[in-house]
Amino acid sequence: MQQTTPISDAAVNFIAGAATREHAPEIVDAAKMCLVDWFGVAIGAINEPAAQSVRRVARRWGPQGKAHLLLGPPIAPAAAALANGTMAHCMDYDDTHLDGAGHISGPTWAVALALTEEHGKTEREALAAFITGFEVSARLGAGGFGRKLQFKGFHPSSIFGRFSAAATSSVLLGLDRQQIAHALGVAGTTVSGLNASFGTMSKPFHLGKAAMDGLLAADLAREGFESATHLLDAENGISGTLMQDHSIKIEPMEFTDGRALLRNAYKPYACCKATHACVDAARKLSASVKPGLIQRIVLGASPMTLAVAAKPNPQTPLEGKFSVAYCASLGLAGYAAVESDFSDTRLRDPQLRALIAKCEVAEQPGTELTEGFVEVHTSDGQKLRADVPLALGNPGNPMSWTGMEGKFNGLVEPILGAETRTLFSLLRRFEEPGTLAKVMKMVARDA
Numbered sequence: 001m002q003q004t005t006p007i008s009d010a011a012v013n014f015i016a017g018a019a020t021r022e023h024a025p026e027i028v029d030a031a032k033m034c035l036v037d038w039f040g041v042a043i044g045a046i047n048e049p050a051a052q053s054v055r056r057v058a059r060r061w062g063p064q065g066k067a068h069l070l071l072g073p074p075i076a077p078a079a080a081a082l083a084n085g086t087m088a089h090c091m092d093y094d095d096t097h098l099d100g101a102g103h104i105s106g107p108t109w110a111v112a113l114a115l116t117e118e119h120g121k122t123e124r125e126a127l128a129a130f131i132t133g134f135e136v137s138a139r140l141g142a143g144g145f146g147r148k149l150q151f152k153g154f155h156p157s158s159i160f161g162r163f164s165a166a167a168t169s170s171v172l173l174g175l176d177r178q179q180i181a182h183a184l185g186v187a188g189t190t191v192s193g194l195n196a197s198f199g200t201m202s203k204p205f206h207l208g209k210a211a212m213d214g215l216l217a218a219d220l221a222r223e224g225f226e227s228a229t230h231l232l233d234a235e236n237g238i239s240g241t242l243m244q245d246h247s248i249k250i251e252p253m254e255f256t257d258g259r260a261l262l263r264n265a266y267k268p269y270a271c272c273k274a275t276h277a278c279v280d281a282a283r284k285l286s287a288s289v290k291p292g293l294i295q296r297i298v299l300g301a302s303p304m305t306l307a308v309a310a311k312p313n314p315q316t317p318l319e320g321k322f323s324v325a326y327c328a329s330l331g332l333a334g335y336a337a338v339e340s341d342f343s344d345t346r347l348r349d350p351q352l353r354a355l356i357a358k359c360e361v362a363e364q365p366g367t368e369l370t371e372g373f374v375e376v377h378t379s380d381g382q383k384l385r386a387d388v389p390l391a392l393g394n395p396g397n398p399m400s401w402t403g404m405e406g407k408f409n410g411l412v413e414p415i416l417g418a419e420t421r422t423l424f425s426l427l428r429r430f431e432e433p434g435t436l437a438k439v440m441k442m443v444a445r446d447a
Contacts, residue, residue: 003230005232006233007253008181011167013177014132015136015180016177018129019171023131023257023258024258026262027131027259028431030261030264031258031261032127032428033264034105034109034130035109035430036404036427037094037095037407037408041089043071043411043412043443044091044339044410046087046415048087048090048204049201051083051090051204054083054205058079058083059072059075065077066118067079067113068080068117068443068444070084073444074444077118077215080110081107081111081212081215082209082211085110085209085210086207086209087204088106088110089204091342092204092270093339093411094106095265096265097263098264100141100143100149100150101137101140101141101142101146101157101160102141102146102155102160103161104133104138104160105134106207106208106211107165107207107214108137108211110211111215113126116129117440122433123431126436128171130168132168132171133165133167133168134164135255135258135259136164136167137163137164138263140160140163140253141159145243145248145250146160148243149242149243150304150308154193155194155195155203157193157207158191158193158206159210161210164214165210165211165213165215169214169215169217169218173219173222182220182225183218183221185217185227185229185231186213186225186227187214187217188228188237188238193206198309198322201318203318232250238250266393266407267393268407269338270342271321271342274308274309274369275305275322275324277301277302277371277373277390277391278300278305278372278373279337281372282327282328282330283337284386285384285385286332289376291333292351293378293379293382294377295358295379297332297358297359297374297375298373298375298376298377299362299372300367300372300373300387301362301372302363302367302370302372303364304368305361309327310323310325310361311326312359317343317344317346318342321342324359325356325361326347326352326356329352329355330346331374332376370390371390372388373385374386401428409421412424416443423439427439
């Protein structure tokens with residue numbers, strides 16, 4: 001008996017209808033905030049070792065194309081998607097979707113921009129494709145599926161990023177329903193990404209590879225490549241293979257006009273999202289306690305924090321981003337936990353090392369990664385505590401456009417200088433015709 005495919009069919013129909021869908025102003029505004037954040041964290045990562053390695057490989061392939069490598073020349077779309085998608089996640093400073101699909105914007109904007117340049121699409125078409133891909137990824141990872149995958153050791157951003165990239169690419173390449181189904185099948189059979197890679201260059205590479213694989217999937221489908229089209233529904237497909245205890249699976253879903261974007265979160269701190277509540281709490285306490293008087297630090301953290309961000313003794317800046325002890329110690333010492341605080345010099349600071357050694361991570365069962373507390377015990381008998389029910393940057397405690405501009409300026413000004421504000425202004429009104437060409441002219445480099 002032929003298997004029914006309600007999930008795959010719903011996804012295909014949703015993607016196929018992208019060109020006729022109207023989006024509310026708040027959805028378009030949310031997509032543009034993702035875009036601004038994407039450019040900021042990607043440009044700011046230009047000197048990151050992972051970015052440099054991937055960029056060298058992409059350029060050495062010598063592909064011809066019209067899609068720009070950020071701060072580089074035009075190359076083939078797949079190569080641009082690989083490099084730019086990796087750059088967007090190098091600092092672990094990019095946005096995160098609360099429902100479990102991870103860092104969706106990284107691969108999604110990478111392919112949207114690459115294909116828009118390559119095929120001469122409009123800014124509005126790019127936005128529509130991005131919103132569609134984002135919605136697909138967010139819905140596939142919702143219902144606890146993405147979170148459960150992460151507890152099992154898989155990186156949701158890598159897995160669902162392939163689907164967002166394939167969906168976005170399918171829209172911009174104008175695929176029909178059958179081709180879209182095959183594109184999703186190719187994306188599905190390439191899913192990968194292990195949490196054991198966190199704290200190394202492989203983690204940002206997960207997103208670049210997801211972007212490239214999703215674009216490749218759609219490109220192959222356009223050329224008649226056929227795949228299994230039931231992987232989102234089959235018992236031995238995505239759900240059953242990755243979650244072999246069958247404790248949870250992808251459920252049939254209702255897609256919206258992009259409402260998943262309103263559940264997106266942005267990072268005020270350049271580290272794993274699961275550390276942010278403790279950073280908020282530590283910063284609240286920093287003015288009330290001198291680091292030299294601290295004897296003991298208790299970090300109340302979610303189970304997810306312990307699963308992905310509890311490295312007790314980080315030895316590299318990348319490991320520091322996944323150490324709630326280091327991140328909270330930065331806050332207690334008065335640092336803002338921005339990218340410059342994740343350096344070898346800061347990591348070796350004797351005061352910070354002493355604070356890290358005094359940290360105890362106390363798991364708080366039943367809590368979300370957006371909540372936590374810090375409790376400090378001092379040598380003069382004080383016990384100070386700060387609770388954070390919802391960390392800054394999340395829906396309900398959102399980052400404002402003013403906050404986003406400050407983050408963007410801090411990342412981009414060291415690279416672009418006085419042009420930074422012009423770039424921000426262009427991205428804020430990205431839907432205007434001709435904007436992408438102006439943006440890429442500002443960030444293109446021939447050498």
